[in-house]
Each structure stands twice: as structure tokens, then as C-alpha cells.
Amino acid sequence: MTEDKNKNNIDDDDFDIMLWDNNDSKKNSGFTIWKKQLKIMLNKNFVLQLRFWKSTLLMTIITPLIVMILLELLQLLAVNQNGKEILHPESYPLSGIENCKGPINLEGNCINLMFTNCIDGAICQRDSEVDKILENYVEKNNERMGLNWETDSSKWEDWDETKLSYTVTKRHDVIHVPNSNFMYDYALNHQNYTFFGVLFDIKKDNDITNYRYQIWYNSTLNKNQTDTLGSRVLSVSRGIDEAIASYANGNPNIKASFDVNLKDYPKIAQENLGESVISSLGSVFFFCSAMVIFINCLNTIVAEKESKIRFCMEMMGLYKSVYWLSWFIIYFVLIFINTIATIAFGMLFQYSFFLNTNIFILFILFFIFGIAMITLGFLLTTFVNSSRSAVLSGIFVLIIGFLFQSFLFSNAYLAYIWWSNSVNSIFRYIFSILPFFNFGRVYFDISSKSGSSVNVITGSVVKGTGFGMKDLSVIPADSFINMVLDLVYLNTPGKCILLMLLDIAIFIILTLYFDNVIPNEFGNCQPFYYFLLPSYWGAKNKNSSGNEWIKNTTEKYPPTYDKNKIDSDYLDHINYTCDSNNQSPVKVVNLKKSFGSGKNKKEVVKGSYLSFDKDRVVVFLGQNGAGKSTTINIMAGLTPPSCGDVSVYGKTLRNNLNEVQRELGICPQHDILYADMTAMEHLRLYTGLKGVTTDNLDKILEQRLKAVKLWTVKDARTNTYSGGMKRRLSMIIATIGDPNVVLLDEPTTGMDPLNRRYVWKFIEKFKKNRCIIVTTHSMEEADALGDDIIIMANGDIKAMGNGVHLKNKFGAGYRISMIAKEKKIDEVKNKVQEFVPGAKLEDDSAGALIYNFTKEQLKYIPEFIKYLDSNPDNIISNWGVSQTTLEEVFLLVIQDSSNRKMKK
Ligand SMILES: Nc1ncnc2c1ncn2[C@@H]1O[C@H](COP(=O)(O)OP(=O)(O)OP(=O)(O)O)[C@@H](O)[C@H]1O
Incomplete structure (x- = not known):
């Protein structure tokens, strides 16, 4: 990016700095500023989302489309790979083991034996002959097995059509059912609640009665114990044979013949399974789809924190509530679009899950789940400081959620283990409030009602009964998950959705709390009880920058300097700072900062006393690591001091950080710019955040950008800027709203000599009526700008005074x-x-x-x-x-201090 080259002669640029009308911002109430901030933050977030339109499109529209295509492909693959038949869907058999223990162990809830003498859909009378035969069977069986089944057939239950969807809740020994179609249907849907079915077809041919019967059995029950199953079926068959023989023997008119066959319970042809994949894997896929937005949210918010832009915005006065609300609104919109796209594609792909469910419920399910995940994302961002850890923690949540979806809702066996009583119930309850769980639960409930099933008699695919508003308050009776969960945790789908709303509220509250109490990378945070402090609720702290404050601060943090070893000018300055007549607007008293603890404790600022006066530029000079930036960061409220305090225009850092920050403008050592925003957008953003308005805003911004030669590139994104251009923009940002104190940490690093001079010239003019504090490594800069120069070494102030004085003194x-x-x-x-x-x-x-x-x-x-x-x-x-040059003075002072350090 090239910049203004047309005006190389800096003397051409004589101008009077145009200023904000500072009163304007003071007239604005807190709420007005809050609203303005929200507007400007929303604008910024929308602009950035539009600039990253490819990822926005991916998150909102392309991902749901890909999910549908993948589900469709998997469905096709499943049909082709598994051949024509599979066992009844896995969700039934395993649950039944516990429920139906069969005729030997009678503890379970199940039907041991259902029988009929009507074939197919025929409606016919109960056959007394069949009743007699089965009475014989039960009698003998009771004797052999020590059972007490009812032997009087008139007392056996008659089941009719209304019982087709009924799930047994107690043990039934022998039940008469209307016909074999009923048996077929019931066995299909309640496979493990039904142990044996017997279909009699007694035919009389002249004087011979042919006793034909067919035993239906549940082969899935004993998948792994075929011998036992075989022997059980055989024993039933032998028992019935024996009962027929005994019945026939007792009746001399009967000449009997037997015709037995065995039949496995009905299975569903794979191609008729309809949407088995979307039913079983859908929740996993839709969960992963929501995770794309979740990971994007984590990454975006943590990147803002990592690049320190967030701190800079907060320094400019951004309310935390505005920050979170602006992101919430953006993701609200993204999730809204994503939800609409998911439902629209689901309908387009003709999935009965989508076609057969109330559209409002579908919307609520996907939308609330998406919002719950986003608020969980917000919470996570308060714990991580780098985008890399953000993405890793996002992937971690993805895996956990994935396991939840696959184990609990796609794999019945694992779900059963998890939800059985052997698992500590506290964990069950904790996990039950997680959004993944509730999403999967409702998804499963909906798919069990809305998904297509098969009429095995006609072979046609039947759409589910559908899922409507009333179903939100009903626990679906046939839902496998409820069969498993009913003993431990049972909620209606509606309650699951309410739990997700509760998740949202909890995550938002925790986000706001942890955002305040977890130390940021500068170590700044609120006490854990901050919301109990009166200042949090708007009560003003007492502030005083006068003599009393100095007295209190020095009493609280007693001075530790050695009067005999200290530079004489600095000693005078300490006395001046502590003087009751000192009217300096900015005062620093016994400021110390240590990092680390124990053996690793390092004191990097060792008790500075400083006063900064209006109309002056004070330059800090010092080697790398001397403590210059730390001093500036403490003054800016970014880093908390270990000792001492700072007062700025009567407000003190420790008592009222926010008010101090309102007086400041800071240009940190590293550029804090959005790569995809232009210079003008940055200036408008920060102007909005500061809540400073003025009629001549456009003219002011134009003048300042022109002053540092950025006017012609004002509409270019900053990722096209050179290093020096970014520094100049950062410096101009620090002057927004004409703060009374401007802190510039190495403002001209990487700048060519000509542009440096433009910046110097601007600072020179801007210093009128304000304190400007600059750190630099450039002696030339210190000489050119510094009304006062402070030389720091190893956290101590070694010398101070104007350039000439220092040269005379040390040179x-x-x-x-x-x-x-x-x-x-x-x-x-x-x-x-x-x-x-x-x-x-x-x-x-x-x-x-x-x-x-x-x-x-x-x-x-x-x-x-x-x-x-x-x-x-x-x-x-x-x-x-x-x-003698300032550089020589600097080297002399630094060498002197390092020699002294070595001698020690
Ligand atoms: N967050 C931190 N944790 C631990 N040590 C830190 C931290 N920040 C700064 N320091 C240490 O404090 C010392 C002073 O750092 P500071 O950045 O203030 O130096 P500086 O004078 O600005 O140096 P430079 O000119 O290189 O920017 C250094 O030794 C640095 O390693």
C-alpha cells in the first residue's frame, strides 16, 4: 500500500489541531453511550461477517446442505451394503432383556405367550379346542417348572386392536390376541416384550383332525445364545405337542395329526427402513453442523482477546455487557439463518422427520440448541487466551457432544449401560442438563414419532403419526429412550427444550461472571465478590489526588528508595511529587510491579514517583526490559500494580479505574487493529466506543489522517498497510476524543525518518493542554520530542531532566x-x-x-x-x-547502573 507521497515537505503542513468538543461526551448519559456502543459494535461485527462472507455462508447455509447430502449418501450406502434384510432395529432387542426374562425367570414385564386361532386379518371366534390344548400345556408346564400360571382359559386376557400400541408394564402369562396380523404387528413393535406367539390352525378332514400350529419366537433376544433359544423353542413345541396329544387322547373321537412350524418374529426389509440413518445418526450430524458455528464463535472471540483489541476497546470505555450482547446478536442471526436452512433442506430432501413435525417445534429445537451451544462457547472463551487453545477446546466439546449423541441416541447398548443404575446418578443429572443431551433427547423423541416406519404386512412405508405441539408435553410411549430412562430420569420433550433455555441463562450468567474474575493476560481482574461491591452498582468511590491521597498512599505503600544512592534530580522530583502544593494532573506514587512468585519473583518496576504536567511530552528511555511498557501499562490500567497508585485528574487507579481510563488515550506497543477494517472504520469504531460526538468529526478525522499521511489510504484495509502505517494509525486512535493524557508506547517503531517527523510534529502540536507520555528506543526521538526525559534501568529511574540538562550533567x-x-x-x-x-x-x-x-x-x-x-x-x-549526544548520556547512565549491579 502506498501512501501520501505528494507532500514530502513537512513544513508545508502547518496546521492548527482541530479538537473534539469534549463537553459533548460529558452530556451523554451512561445509557446513551451504551446504546451508541451497541450500535457501533453491531455495525463492526456485521461488517466483519460480510467481509468473511465465505465462512459466513459455510456456517449458515453450506453446512446444513452438506449434512443433508451426507445423510442421503449414508442412507443409500446402508441399503446397498447390508443387503435386503436386517434384524429389527437394534433399539428394541437389548432393552427387552431386562424387561422380558421369559418363562423361566418370571420377573420381567412381558407377555410370555400370546396365541390366536385366526389367520392373517381374519376376525373369528376364540376356539375352545385351542383353549383346552393350552390349558393342558399350562398345567403341565406349571408342574414341570414349578410355576403358577392361570390354568383356567376363561380367565386369560383377551387383547384387542386397542392394545396394539400398548407397552406391557407387568407380567402377562397367556394372552389371546385377535389374529396373526395383530401378532405380527405387535411382535414387530414390542419385540422384547413378547416372548412366544402361537398361531393355531386346526383343520378337520373327515375323521382326522390336523393340529397345525406355528410357534413365533424372538430370535433377537438370544442372538448370542442360539442353543438356549433353540432348546426353549423346542421345549415349547414339545409342551404343545404333548398338550395336543393329551387332549386328543382324552377324546376317543379324535384322530390327530400334527403339523408344526417355527417362525422368527418379523423383520423389516432394509430398503423399507425408510429413514433409519436420519433417525439414528441425524442427531450426531445436526450436532456437528451446529458445532461449525460454535467453533467459529470460540475462535473469533478469543482472537479478539489474543490480539488485545478487546482490551483496547475496553480501555476506550466499551461496556462488557455491550461486547457480549453484540456478539450474541450476531450469532443469533447466524443461527437463525442456519436453522431455517436446515429445516428448508430437510424438507427439500423429503425427510419425514422434517415434513411430519410441527415446523415451529423444529425451529425451536435447532435454534435453541444452537443458541445454547453459542452461549457455552462464550463461557469457554473466558477461560482460554489463545485461538489455538480455543479451537482445541472447541474440538474437545465436539468430541464430548459427539459421544453423547452417538452413545446415547445411536447406540442402544451403550445408552443402556450409561443410564443403568450402576452409573452414579449425580453424573446422570449433571449430564442431563447439558444442551447435547436435551437436543438428542428431543431429536430422538421427534424421530420416533415423525420418522417413517413400515407396515410389514403390506410392505409399504408409513409416515409416522407426526410430532405436534401436544407431543411436547407427552413422553412418547414407544420411545426406546424412555423405556431405558424411565426409572432414572424422565422428561417430556417440552421440558428438555426448557432445560436448554435454562442452559442459555446459566451460561450467560457464568460468562459475565468469569469474564470479570478470571485475570486477563495482564493479570487484571475483579475480586470474585465484585458484584457485591457498591461501585459495581454505580456508587462512586471517593477520589482525591491531593496531598491527602499522597500521604495515604505513601503510608500504605511506604517508600523504599535509598536517598544516598538516588539521582539528585530524581530525588528532587520525588519531593516535588509528594509536595502538597504540587498541582500536576498525573501523579505516580511508589509504583511497583513484580511478576512471578517465590524464587521466580522478579521486580520489574521498583517504586517510581512521578508527576506529569500539562503541555509537556515526557519520554521514557531504557534498555529492553527496563520496565517502560510495564509502567505505561499500569498507568493505563491494563496491568494491576503490586504496590503504589496512580492519580489522573483527581481519579485514582485503584479506586476508579474506569474513570481514569476515560481520561486516557493509549497506543500500545503492538498494533491493535482489525486486519479487515479500514483506517476510517477503526476511527469511527473507537469514536463510537468512547461515546464522543462532535459536529466536525469528519473534519477532525480528515485532519488527523492527513497529518500522519494516511488520508489517501483511509479506505484501505489495514492488512494492506506497512508496519509504519499501522503505527501511525494506532497513534491517531490514541488521540480520539482528545484525552487529557496520552500514553504512546514506542509509537514510531519501524517508521522511516520522514514519517517519524510527521508524527513528531503532530505530537508536538497535540501536547497543548495535555500530558503526553512516550516510550522509545530512539535517542533522536527523545531529543526531538522530550520536554523531559526519564532514563530507566532494571525497573529504577536512573536519571531525569530535559535533554540539555542530561547532556550537561552526564556528558x-x-x-x-x-x-x-x-x-x-x-x-x-x-x-x-x-x-x-x-x-x-x-x-x-x-x-x-x-x-x-x-x-x-x-x-x-x-x-x-x-x-x-x-x-x-x-x-x-x-x-x-x-x-556529547544523548546516546552517550544514555550509555553512560545505563553502564553505570549495570556496573553497580555487577559489583553488587
Ligand atoms: N506478563 C509478564 N509476566 C512476566 N514478566 C513480564 C511480564 N510483562 C513484562 N515482564 C517482564 O518485565 C520486564 C519489563 O518489561 P517491559 O515490557 O516493561 O520492558 P520495556 O522497558 O518496555 O522493554 P522494551 O523496550 O523491550 O519494550 C521484562 O523483563 C519482562 O520480561
Whole structure:
């Protein structure tokens, strides 16, 4: 990106800085600012979503489409792979083991034997002959097995059509059912509640009666114990044979013949299973679809935190509630679109799950689940600080939810184990309030009612009865999950949806709480009881920056400096700071900061006392790690101090951080810009967050961007900016709303000399009526900008004063460099000693001899310069005189302090 090149002469840019009308922001009430912030944040979030339109489209529309296509493909695959027949859907058999223990163990709820003498759908009378035969069977069976089944057939229950959907809740020994179609249907839907079925077809041919009967049995029950099943079926068959023989023997008119066959309970042809895949795997797939938005949410919000943009926005006054609400609204809209797309595609693909369910319920299910997951995502973002951990924790939740969906709702056996009483019930209850569980539960309930099933008699696919509003308050009787869960945890689908709403409320409250109490990466946080503090509810803390405050602060955090070792100017400054007449707007008293603890404890700021006055730029100079940024970060309220306090225009950091921050503008060390937003959008965003409005806003922004040569690129996204351009924009952002105190942490790093000068010029003009505090490594910058320069080393202030003062105090005054002619070095050295006795050679490494002269030696200089000028001995080829630089002062101060440290 190229910038303004048309005006390279900075002197052309003489201007008066246009200012905000500061009163405007003061006129705005808290709620007005809150509303403005919400508007501007929503605008920012919408703009960014539109700029990332591909991922927005993926999350909202493409993912549901892909899910439907995958389900359709899996359905096709399942049909082709498994051949024509499979066992009855797995959800029935295993549940039945517990419920139907069969004729030997009579504890379960089941029908031991159902019988009929009517074939297919015929409606016919109960046959007394059959009753007699079965009475014989029961009698003998009771004798052999020690049972007490009812032997009087007139007392056996008659089941009619109304019992077709009835699930047994007690043991039934022998039951008469209307016909074999009924038996077929009932066995299909209640496989493990029905142990044996016997269909009699007694035919009389002249004087021979042919006793034909067919035993139906549940082969799935003993899938793994075929022998036992075989022997059981055989024993029933033998028992009935015996009963027929005994009946026939007792009746001399009967000549009997037997015709027995066995029949497995009905199975559903695979191709007729309809939507078995969407029924069993749908909840897993739709869960994964919702997770795409969930992971995007985690990543976006944590990235904002990681890049420190969030802190910068909060420093500008952004309310936490606005921050969360703005993201909530955005994801609300995204989930809304995603839900509509899911339902629309489901209908388009003709899934009866979607066609057969009340559309409002479908919407509520997917939408509320999506919102619940998003609020869970919000909560997680309060615990993680890097996008990488955010994505990992998202994947972790994905796996947990995936297991929930697959184990609980797609695999009956595992579900049974999980929900059996052997698992601690506390865990069951805890997990039961998780959104994954409730989503799966309702999904399962809906699919068991709305999904298509098969009329095995006609072979046609029958759409489910459907799931309507009234079903929300009913526990579906046939739902496998309820058969399993009824003993431990039973909710209606409606209650499950309400539980998801409860999840949303809980997650939002926890998010707001943890967002306040978990320390951010600067270590700043509220106490865990913060909501009990009066200040949280708007009560104003007492503030005082005057003498009393200084007295209290020094009493609370007693000074630790050694008067004998401290720089004399700094000692004067400490006295000035603590002076009761000191009217400086910004004061720092005994500011300390330590990182780490125990052996690793490191004090990086060791008790600074500072006063900052209006109309001045104060520059902090220091080596890497000297504590400059830490000092600035503490003053900005980003890092909490370990000791001491800061007062800004009568408000103190410890008592009223928010009010202090309202007085500040900060340009942190690292650029805090959205890569996909333009300079103008950034400026408008931060102006909105600060709640500062002014009629001439456009003109002010134009002037400031022009001042740092960014006007022509104001509408380009910052990811096209060079490093120096980003710094200039960050610096201008710090001046939004014309704060009284501006903190600039290395504002010109990476800037070319010309652009640096534009920035200096702007700062020079902007300092009027305000305190500007700058950190830098550039001596030139300190010299050019600094009304006062503070040199820091190892957390201590080593020297302070304006540039000239520092040079006079620490510098040797003058230095002379000379280039000796070949082989004349020694002669030159002798001559220097001759003219300036005791002159100290500073450096002779690069062929030049450099001498520094002390103040006492200054008197020799005029004579020596005359000698150099005339060069009578012809031993010097070139020479020059210069004043000591700030860099030399800096090195001297730093070296002095590190020597002292080494000596210690
Ligand atoms: N969050 C932190 N945890 C632990 N140590 C820290 C933390 N922040 C800063 N420090 C340490 O504090 C010391 C002072 O750091 P600071 O960033 O204030 O130095 P600086 O003078 O601004 O240096 P530079 O010029 O390199 O920016 C360094 O030794 C640094 O390692």
C-alpha cells in the first residue's frame, strides 16, 4: 500500500489541531453511550461477517446442505451394503432383556405367550379346542417348572386392536390376541416384550383332525445364545405337542395329526427402513453442523482477546455487557439463518422427520440448541487466551457432544449401560442438563414419532403419526429412550427444550461472571465478590489526588528508595511529587510491579514517583526490559500494580479505574487493529466506543489522517498497510476524543525518518493542554520530542531532566575525533596529551582517534583547535568537533547502573 507521497515537505503542513468538543461526551448519559456502543459494535461485527462472507455462508447455509447430502449418501450406502434384510432395529432387542426374562425367570414385564386361532386379518371366534390344548400345556408346564400360571382359559386376557400400541408394564402369562396380523404387528413393535406367539390352525378332514400350529419366537433376544433359544423353542413345541396329544387322547373321537412350524418374529426389509440413518445418526450430524458455528464463535472471540483489541476497546470505555450482547446478536442471526436452512433442506430432501413435525417445534429445537451451544462457547472463551487453545477446546466439546449423541441416541447398548443404575446418578443429572443431551433427547423423541416406519404386512412405508405441539408435553410411549430412562430420569420433550433455555441463562450468567474474575493476560481482574461491591452498582468511590491521597498512599505503600544512592534530580522530583502544593494532573506514587512468585519473583518496576504536567511530552528511555511498557501499562490500567497508585485528574487507579481510563488515550506497543477494517472504520469504531460526538468529526478525522499521511489510504484495509502505517494509525486512535493524557508506547517503531517527523510534529502540536507520555528506543526521538526525559534501568529511574540538562550533567561536553596520517598515530596521541594533559582516549577502533574532554579540560580546547586547523606537523588528515549526544548520556547512565549491579 502506498501512501501520501505528494507532500514530502513537512513544513508545508502547518496546521492548527482541530479538537473534539469534549463537553459533548460529558452530556451523554451512561445509557446513551451504551446504546451508541451497541450500535457501533453491531455495525463492526456485521461488517466483519460480510467481509468473511465465505465462512459466513459455510456456517449458515453450506453446512446444513452438506449434512443433508451426507445423510442421503449414508442412507443409500446402508441399503446397498447390508443387503435386503436386517434384524429389527437394534433399539428394541437389548432393552427387552431386562424387561422380558421369559418363562423361566418370571420377573420381567412381558407377555410370555400370546396365541390366536385366526389367520392373517381374519376376525373369528376364540376356539375352545385351542383353549383346552393350552390349558393342558399350562398345567403341565406349571408342574414341570414349578410355576403358577392361570390354568383356567376363561380367565386369560383377551387383547384387542386397542392394545396394539400398548407397552406391557407387568407380567402377562397367556394372552389371546385377535389374529396373526395383530401378532405380527405387535411382535414387530414390542419385540422384547413378547416372548412366544402361537398361531393355531386346526383343520378337520373327515375323521382326522390336523393340529397345525406355528410357534413365533424372538430370535433377537438370544442372538448370542442360539442353543438356549433353540432348546426353549423346542421345549415349547414339545409342551404343545404333548398338550395336543393329551387332549386328543382324552377324546376317543379324535384322530390327530400334527403339523408344526417355527417362525422368527418379523423383520423389516432394509430398503423399507425408510429413514433409519436420519433417525439414528441425524442427531450426531445436526450436532456437528451446529458445532461449525460454535467453533467459529470460540475462535473469533478469543482472537479478539489474543490480539488485545478487546482490551483496547475496553480501555476506550466499551461496556462488557455491550461486547457480549453484540456478539450474541450476531450469532443469533447466524443461527437463525442456519436453522431455517436446515429445516428448508430437510424438507427439500423429503425427510419425514422434517415434513411430519410441527415446523415451529423444529425451529425451536435447532435454534435453541444452537443458541445454547453459542452461549457455552462464550463461557469457554473466558477461560482460554489463545485461538489455538480455543479451537482445541472447541474440538474437545465436539468430541464430548459427539459421544453423547452417538452413545446415547445411536447406540442402544451403550445408552443402556450409561443410564443403568450402576452409573452414579449425580453424573446422570449433571449430564442431563447439558444442551447435547436435551437436543438428542428431543431429536430422538421427534424421530420416533415423525420418522417413517413400515407396515410389514403390506410392505409399504408409513409416515409416522407426526410430532405436534401436544407431543411436547407427552413422553412418547414407544420411545426406546424412555423405556431405558424411565426409572432414572424422565422428561417430556417440552421440558428438555426448557432445560436448554435454562442452559442459555446459566451460561450467560457464568460468562459475565468469569469474564470479570478470571485475570486477563495482564493479570487484571475483579475480586470474585465484585458484584457485591457498591461501585459495581454505580456508587462512586471517593477520589482525591491531593496531598491527602499522597500521604495515604505513601503510608500504605511506604517508600523504599535509598536517598544516598538516588539521582539528585530524581530525588528532587520525588519531593516535588509528594509536595502538597504540587498541582500536576498525573501523579505516580511508589509504583511497583513484580511478576512471578517465590524464587521466580522478579521486580520489574521498583517504586517510581512521578508527576506529569500539562503541555509537556515526557519520554521514557531504557534498555529492553527496563520496565517502560510495564509502567505505561499500569498507568493505563491494563496491568494491576503490586504496590503504589496512580492519580489522573483527581481519579485514582485503584479506586476508579474506569474513570481514569476515560481520561486516557493509549497506543500500545503492538498494533491493535482489525486486519479487515479500514483506517476510517477503526476511527469511527473507537469514536463510537468512547461515546464522543462532535459536529466536525469528519473534519477532525480528515485532519488527523492527513497529518500522519494516511488520508489517501483511509479506505484501505489495514492488512494492506506497512508496519509504519499501522503505527501511525494506532497513534491517531490514541488521540480520539482528545484525552487529557496520552500514553504512546514506542509509537514510531519501524517508521522511516520522514514519517517519524510527521508524527513528531503532530505530537508536538497535540501536547497543548495535555500530558503526553512516550516510550522509545530512539535517542533522536527523545531529543526531538522530550520536554523531559526519564532514563530507566532494571525497573529504577536512573536519571531525569530535559535533554540539555542530561547532556550537561552526564556528558563530557565535547568530543574531538581525528584521523591520523599513516604511521602517525603515536605522534597524534602525544600531541593530544601535550595540548590537553590527561585527555582520555575514548575509541581508536575504526582508524579515528576519539577523545572526550571533561568540563575541566574545556579551557585547553581553543588552543588545540587552532593547532588542528593549521596542522603544522602534517600528522592529521581529518578532524571534527561535536557535542556529547544523548546516546552517550544514555550509555553512560545505563553502564553505570549495570556496573553497580555487577559489583553488587
Ligand atoms: N506478563 C509478564 N509476566 C512476566 N514478566 C513480564 C511480564 N510483562 C513484562 N515482564 C517482564 O518485565 C520486564 C519489563 O518489561 P517491559 O515490557 O516493561 O520492558 P520495556 O522497558 O518496555 O522493554 P522494551 O523496550 O523491550 O519494550 C521484562 O523483563 C519482562 O520480561
